[in-house]
Amino acid sequence: MREKALNTYTGRNALASLILCGPAVLLYGGFIVLPAILGFAYSLTNWTGWTARPQYIGLENFRDLWSDARFSEAIRFTLLETVLIVLFFTFVSMMLAVILDKLRIWKGPIRGLFFYPYILSILVNALLFQYMANYREGAVNTLLRAVGLNAACQDWMGAAEWAPYFIFMLVAWSGLGFFTTLYLANLQTIPTELYEAARIDGAGPFSVFRRIQFPMLLPTLTTTSVLALITGINLFPQIVVTTQGGPGFRTFTIGYYIYYLGVLNNRQGYAAAVSFVTFAALVIIAGIQVALLRRRQVSL
Amino acid sequence: MFLSKFSQYIAISLLTATFSGLLGCGAESDSDNVIRVTRNIGGREGFRKHFNTWKAVFERNNPGWSMELIDLGNVEGSEFYKSRIATGDLPEVLMTWELASFLSDSGHLIPLPKTYYEKFGIPIPAPYKGKWYTTQGGLQIQGVVINKKMWNDIGVTEPPATWDAYFDAFHKLKEKGYKPLVLGGREWSAAQPMFFALSVNMYDLVVDPDRPSWTKRKDLGEVSFATDPVARQALEKMIYMAENFVDKGALSDGYNEEQRDFYGGNGATWMMGCWMAGDIEPNKVEFDMEYWPVPSFTGRPPIYIKTSGMQSGWAMSTAASGPKQEKAMAVLETFYDPEVYQEYLNGECQFGEASKVPVTMPHYAWPAAQRLIENMRANLDKYGTTPGFHIALDDMPPPGIYTIMTRVMQEIMSGNHDVDKLLGILDSEWVNARKGT
Numbered sequence: 001m002r003e004k005a006l007n008t009y010t011g012r013n014a015l016a017s018l019i020l021c022g023p024a025v026l027l028y029g030g031f032i033v034l035p036a037i038l039g040f041a042y043s044l045t046n047w048t049g050w051t052a053r054p055q056y057i058g059l060e061n062f063r064d065l066w067s068d069a070r071f072s073e074a075i076r077f078t079l080l081e082t083v084l085i086v087l088f089f090t091f092v093s094m095m096l097a098v099i100l101d102k103l104r105i106w107k108g109p110i111r112g113l114f115f116y117p118y119i120l121s122i123l124v125n126a127l128l129f130q131y132m133a134n135y136r137e138g139a140v141n142t143l144l145r146a147v148g149l150n151a152a153c154q155d156w157m158g159a160a161e162w163a164p165y166f167i168f169m170l171v172a173w174s175g176l177g178f179f180t181t182l183y184l185a186n187l188q189t190i191p192t193e194l195y196e197a198a199r200i201d202g203a204g205p206f207s208v209f210r211r212i213q214f215p216m217l218l219p220t221l222t223t224t225s226v227l228a229l230i231t232g233i234n235l236f237p238q239i240v241v242t243t244q245g246g247p248g249f250r251t252f253t254i255g256y257y258i259y260y261l262g263v264l265n266n267r268q269g270y271a272a273a274v275s276f277v278t279f280a281a282l283v284i285i286a287g288i289q290v291a292l293l294r295r296r297q298v299s300l
Numbered sequence: 301m302f303l304s305k306f307s308q309y310i311a312i313s314l315l316t317a318t319f320s321g322l323l324g325c326g327a328e329s330d331s332d333n334v335i336r337v338t339r340n341i342g343g344r345e346g347f348r349k350h351f352n353t354w355k356a357v358f359e360r361n362n363p364g365w366s367m368e369l370i371d372l373g374n375v376e377g378s379e380f381y382k383s384r385i386a387t388g389d390l391p392e393v394l395m396t397w398e399l400a401s402f403l404s405d406s407g408h409l410i411p412l413p414k415t416y417y418e419k420f421g422i423p424i425p426a427p428y429k430g431k432w433y434t435t436q437g438g439l440q441i442q443g444v445v446i447n448k449k450m451w452n453d454i455g456v457t458e459p460p461a462t463w464d465a466y467f468d469a470f471h472k473l474k475e476k477g478y479k480p481l482v483l484g485g486r487e488w489s490a491a492q493p494m495f496f497a498l499s500v501n502m503y504d505l506v507v508d509p510d511r512p513s514w515t516k517r518k519d520l521g522e523v524s525f526a527t528d529p530v531a532r533q534a535l536e537k538m539i540y541m542a543e544n545f546v547d548k549g550a551l552s553d554g555y556n557e558e559q560r561d562f563y564g565g566n567g568a569t570w571m572m573g574c575w576m577a578g579d580i581e582p583n584k585v586e587f588d589m590e591y592w593p594v595p596s597f598t599g600r601p602p603i604y605i606k607t608s609g610m611q612s613g614w615a616m617s618t619a620a621s622g623p624k625q626e627k628a629m630a631v632l633e634t635f636y637d638p639e640v641y642q643e644y645l646n647g648e649c650q651f652g653e654a655s656k657v658p659v660t661m662p663h664y665a666w667p668a669a670q671r672l673i674e675n676m677r678a679n680l681d682k683y684g685t686t687p688g689f690h691i692a693l694d695d696m697p698p699p700g701i702y703t704i705m706t707r708v709m710q711e712i713m714s715g716n717h718d719v720d721k722l723l724g725i726l727d728s729e730w731v732n733a734r735k736g737t
Contacts, residue, residue: 048736049382050406069728135549136557158485158551160714247485247551248711249725263379265700266402266736 082232097183115177336391346647421655426692438650484553609688698733
């Protein structure tokens with residue numbers, strides 16, 4: 001009797017789970033998993049996007065990738081941005097979180113100020129920076145001219161030597177609040193007894209950071225570094241809005257290159273191949289990164 | 301028990317909503333008596349006026365039918381068309397511009413009969429794979445618009461014939477304190493000078509059916525930018541121009557800044573298509589301008605570039621089936637109604653080419669604009685035009701060629717003066733863009 005009731009209960013639960021999870025699974029499958037599988041299938045074709053039936057060409061797109069100089073340049077540029085972004089979000093955010101954690105007055109408003117750019121759309125942030133970088137009327141050059149530094153005025157997003165750093169600044173400004181908040185949340189979980197014990201032992205702020213906060217922040221460091229890595233590799237909307245990969249081809253990221261190939265050059269098949277290779281590389285890099293950081297956590 | 305039932309009801313509702321949503325994707329209310337027409341209106345009032353007149357005349361002549369606008373914005377519509385092809389929902393009449401070959405190759409266009417062109421006296425365009433698809437339109441030219449007072453101040457009253465003569469004049473304009481050239485590097489307009497230099501000097505000015513064009517030979521691998529001395533010379537001219545006459549910070553500027561500089565009386569010369577005349581009145585420009593032909597550096601006489609030679613305009617899609625096909629054809633015929641055609645020429649600032657339609661050129665109420673149009677007309681008769689940058693639809697450079705030239709100009713403006721590298725970019729990107737066609 002009890003068994004029957006249990007079976008009925010389990011059966012009902014299973015039905016309810018299926019019905020409740022069904023839509024989400026269906027949407028996830030339809031809009032994430034299926035396109036990913038189709039993306040790989042398209043990478044084996046020379047589909048332009050204009051025809052209903054793509055033509056199968058085997059691994060030709062992947063072979064072309066090996067000798068694609070533009071792809072190599074895009075990887076180089078993406079890696080430069082990614083290194084800057086990962087270092088910044090991993091360490092500068094951590095430092096900022098430690099400083100903000102010590103605040104005793106205006107805690108909320110000051111933290112809010114740092115978080116505020118993150119709640120703006122990436123597109124809004126990018127447009128804002130594009131305006132700031134404009135040579136003639138941008139805020140940066142207007143400020144420089146106002147203080148008599150006309151010679152220091154630059155085409156911040158137009159000139160090849162400045163554009164990479166201005167793009168980095170845009171990403172850094174937009175994401176700083178989010179990454180800092182992750183660290184702040186982690187800092188709240190450190191038991192106060194540890195700080196008290198350190199104070200009794202006469203530890204200074206640097207020792208407290210090195211001996212208590214840093215080791216305790218390592219799980220978050222793992223998360224932030226992976227998230228920062230993904231932010232760097234996926235750098236795309238900022239490029240579309242600001243430089244469109246220019247001047248010339250100088251600020252092509254992998255994401256923008258995929259867009260350039262697939263959307264602007266009608267090479268959907270080849271763009272899918274680039275996407276797939278990037279995805280595979282990202283999975284491997286993130287896997288190594290997580291494994292290394294976890295080992296470090298264990299050893300600490 | 302109650303909760304379990306309640307959660308099931310909620311779940312079933314969610315599931316139904318999801319399925320309904322999915323089924324509804326891509327579907328839209330589609331009346332039987334509506335012909336959908338695409339147009340790149342964006343913020344251009346002249347284009348809107350043309351469409352509204354077209355719609356009014358069509359609906360007046362075809363009671364019970366209406367013409368619906370699908371505004372593509374400031375783009376040519378390739379993304380819109382690709383998404384509609386994917387959902388099987390192309391509009392019945394499509395603005396094609398550079399896209400006619402893509403649309404016809406993928407089987408989405410219905411060819412037009414030769415009688416359509418003969419009825420209105422439209423010059424019959426070169427066929428694409430033996431067929432014609434588009435309305436055509438008017439004669440669109442590209443040249444150099446100048447601020448007459450500034451050029452008169454340095455004693456130049458006639459169009460210079462060579463690039464070097466232009467550069468000499470630019471130096472004199474600079475000495476007089478004028479900005480000799482308005483040129484921004486941020487977007488498509490950066491490519492204009494290179495487009496001019498390559499079009500006039502590299503492309504065949506006379507179409508010889510027995511001799512393949514440069515484009516065809518390039519696609520066959522017989523010629524390349526890297527080995528073509530004319531292409532090399534063109535890039536050297538661009539580098540000289542960027543070094544001497546393009547201001548620091550120009551890479552922040554785009555078409556709007558160029559327009560503002562020129563119409564604001566701050567620049568002497570603007571290498572721009574004839575459509576610029578359509579913006580004279582909205583910008584309240586009062587000074588006198590002239591429209592000069594494109595110079596050469598190979599001994600060819602100055603000439604205007606004709607950019608309307610290929611098959612372009614509006615085409616009928618395969619969505620126009622049954623009675624809709626007849627009405628879609630009526631939409632294309634209404635395009636040549638004199639009232640509609642006049643608005644088209646005004647909006648696009650083109651010259652009439654349909655000999656059986658009593659409309660020949662744009663007419664503007666703004667005196668400076670009308671004076672410029674008359675100068676254009678007179679110079680057009682005097683200097684003539686190229687047969688087209690694209691001689692025929694199947695003789696087109698890859699559609700991305702303009703973007704490639706823009707990027708090469710950006711490279712030059714950001715200090716890359718290595719001609720071999722720049723020519724290499726033109727070659728490799730041509731091949732890349734061609735793979736998408």
